[in-house]
Amino acid sequence: MDEYSRFVDWDKMDVSAQSQDTKELSCTEFQELKQLARQGYWAKNHCLRAKVYHKLISSIPCRTVTPDANVYRDIVVKIVGKRSSSSLPLPEFVDNSLVPTYCLNAEGIGAVRKIILCIANQFPDISFCPALPAVIALLLHYSKDEAECFEQVCRILACNDPSKRLIDQTFLAFESSCMTFGDLVNKYCQAAHKLMVAVSEDVLEVYSDWQRWLFGELPMAYIARVFDVFLVEGYKVLYRVALALLKFFHKVRAGQPMESDSIQQDIRAFVRDIAKSVSPERLLEKAFAIRLFSRKEIQLLQMANEKALQQKGITVKQKRQNVHLAVHAENFKSEIVSVKEMRDIWSWIPERFALCQPLLLFTSLEHGCSLSRFYSHSEGHEPTLLLIKTTAKEVCGAYLSTDWGERRRGGNKLSFFGTGECFVFRLQPEVERYEWVIIKHPELATAGLETENHSSAAPSTLSSGSGPSEPSDRLSPFLSARHFHLPSKTASMFMAGSSECIIIGGGDGQALYLDADLNHGRTSHCNTFNNQPLCSENFQISVLEVWGFRD
Numbered sequence: 001m002d003e004y005s006r007f008v009d010w011d012k013m014d015v016s017a018q019s020q021d022t023k024e025l026s027c028t029e030f031q032e033l034k035q036l037a038r039q040g041y042w043a044k045n046h047c048l049r050a051k052v053y054h055k056l057i058s059s060i061p062c063r064t065v066t067p068d069a070n071v072y073r074d075i076v077v078k079i080v081g082k083r084s085s086s087s088l089p090l091p092e093f094v095d096n097s098l099v100p101t102y103c104l105n106a107e108g109i110g111a112v113r114k115i116i117l118c119i120a121n122q123f124p125d126i127s128f129c130p131a132l133p134a135v136i137a138l139l140l141h142y143s144k145d146e147a148e149c150f151e152q153v154c155r156i157l158a159c160n161d162p163s164k165r166l167i168d169q170t171f172l173a174f175e176s177s178c179m180t181f182g183d184l185v186n187k188y189c190q191a192a193h194k195l196m197v198a199v200s201e202d203v204l205e206v207y208s209d210w211q212r213w214l215f216g217e218l219p220m221a222y223i224a225r226v227f228d229v230f231l232v233e234g235y236k237v238l239y240r241v242a243l244a245l246l247k248f249f250h251k252v253r254a255g256q257p258m259e260s261d262s263i264q265q266d267i268r269a270f271v272r273d274i275a276k277s278v279s280p281e282r283l284l285e286k287a288f289a290i291r292l293f294s295r296k297e298i299q300l301l302q303m304a305n306e307k308a309l310q311q312k313g314i315t316v317k318q319k320r321q322n323v324h325l326a327v328h329a330e331n332f333k334s335e336i337v338s339v340k341e342m343r344d345i346w347s348w349i350p351e352r353f354a355l356c357q358p359l360l361l362f363t364s365l366e367h368g369c370s371l372s373r374f375y376s377h378s379e380g381h382e383p384t385l386l387l388i389k390t391t392a393k394e395v396c397g398a399y400l401s402t403d404w405g406e407r408r409r410g411g412n413k414l415s416f417f418g419t420g421e422c423f424v425f426r427l428q429p430e431v432e433r434y435e436w437v438i439i440k441h442p443e444l445a446t447a448g449l450e451t452e453n454h455s456s457a458a459p460s461t462l463s464s465g466s467g468p469s470e471p472s473d474r475l476s477p478f479l480s481a482r483h484f485h486l487p488s489k490t491a492s493m494f495m496a497g498s499s500e501c502i503i504i505g506g507g508d509g510q511a512l513y514l515d516a517d518l519n520h521g522r523t524s525h526c527n528t529f530n531n532q533p534l535c536s537e538n539f540q541i542s543v544l545e546v547w548g549f550r551d
Helices: 030-039 046-058 069-080 106-122 132-140 146-157 171-188 190-199 203-207 210-217 220-233 236-253 263-272 280-289 295-311 339-346 371-378 404-410
Strands: 357-363 384-390 395-400 415-417 423-428 432-434 495-497 501-505 511-515 520-524 538-550
Touching: 030 220, 046 146, 046 220, 069 106, 069 146, 106 132, 106 146, 132 146, 132 210, 132 220, 171 190, 171 203, 171 210, 171 236, 171 295, 190 203, 190 236, 190 263, 203 263, 210 220, 210 236, 210 263, 220 236, 220 280, 236 263, 236 280, 236 295, 339 395, 339 423, 357 371, 371 404, 371 501, 371 538, 404 415, 404 495
Parallel strands: none
Antiparallel strands: 357 538, 384 395, 384 538, 395 423, 415 495, 423 432, 495 501, 501 511, 511 520, 520 538
């Protein structure tokens, strides 16, 4: 059909979806390109898409010495020799990865393997890159020859803009992206996450498939539309689309029996057959309707996950630890929750801490009901898990991201600290997890507590003592300022502690207050949300436990 058709098997393509209109693309402004990519401006014109891809990839900032088409022509014969393309062994960094054909003809299918081998020769630092075969297969559709495709892929791999992440090339980067995706699912797809926890022995293993859904299982027409936007907006688009896929999977399959013995296999099958239920346009529409964290915030979360993996020594491919096994039945004993309940809680916490084991730091049954003892046993540990059982047999708790020692910054006054990873939850009588909300009203700490500020809004939301920072200075709601040597004023605040009480700001209008004797507590609940309160508005504590995280 055009000069870019050499590797395409048009009998397998939906030619009716292609337009022969002679469009051109003249805009260079990012915002305009972004809108055109999302709208699919070049999606139905094969030749125009090829030209747009060439233009976008050519503009990627790369290392000074980046292999080009001439390099490919020089090395391909030496590397491939007279061997049949179909018999060429793949390098270890893509071993066991899917090599999709994407409606390529026989020559194109063979070219994928040849290009992979030449890239392995030119990029010895690549240690793990499962998305590479799919990227090459896709770009062959829009390349005049193998050498041009090789050059375009090399530019993507050699991108040296620290703010522009494209394709994972190490196991550390890949694994941390899986953990980051798990964190995002936990926040943005809670219904789907709940299903994964219920039917899977290891939710991390399920989420480790997220790139395979995109670069392997997703049909050609869909991944091409995703790639259109990816080349303009970057890596964040991949998270968006994978989250949308999971949302659609849950919507379509909710309440239905599993089609196989593995939820992984069911999701893969759903993505492969997605055309039966969702169009490419609807998929992207769903993806961009998700109000995701900023690129900077996601990057900070990714950095934290990488750091956690490095500290565990997990930097090369190995068998993934089963996260549910982090809570060993033989070593775990709580007077409040069962092993199963603790494993459910473990599925809610950030992935980098799900690698750890629970460690009992404080229990009121052994250490008494003293707030000072609570602090002395909890300080020096970050994060911690608070569990409470009331005399009415209600069970609730909180995941607390920051060391309680931070409260000392405020002297004897009620001081506020913590990050947006804090959340409160209820296990009995029903399971419910509540997202965080910023603390806005320290005067709610105790009924008689005098405060400096008696103004403002509804008592359902707690607030920090400082005003909101500028968006450009806002730290990730996941992470503390000191983790990244950022000014403390940019840190969000979600916990409060003094010698008189503890306050924990929960989400959806939930807040938890504990008195100094640790015998009594109360909750605050906003009726504008259709959620049940954590527990009784005023309650007596039967048992209180604090758990830390042990390597």
